[in-house]
Amino acid sequence: MSRSVIRSARWKIGQEKIPAVPLITHDLECGVCFDRSGPCKEFEEARNWAFTHSGRHPSHTAYREIAQRFWRATLME
Numbered sequence: 001m002s003r004s005v006i007r008s009a010r011w012k013i014g015q016e017k018i019p020a021v022p023l024i025t026h027d028l029e030c031g032v033c034f035d036r037s038g039p040c041k042e043f044e045e046a047r048n049w050a051f052t053h054s055g056r057h058p059s060h061t062a063y064r065e066i067a068q069r070f071w072r073a074t075l076m077e
Helices: 043-056
Strands: 011-015 024-030 063-069 071-075
Touching (some): 024 043
Antiparallel strands (some): 024 063
16 A cells, blocks of 8 residues: 655746746637637737738638737745
8 A cells, every 4th residue: 555645735826927938929710721820929920920811811801819828836835
């Protein structure tokens, strides 16, 4: 029989604060063919991709945004 120790711990969570990690990324996905802009630090970059995509495929006019925020969980002392 193995033994384990279980202890209670308190956690907190907050936005990641590493300078190389953006606060949020934006990714636009075409609702017709599901092609994506890929993660962009600035929304305008994803928006410009959508304009270009619609220009190449005039019937592709529906998009969904996939926004990601980065979080870090840490033990409270």
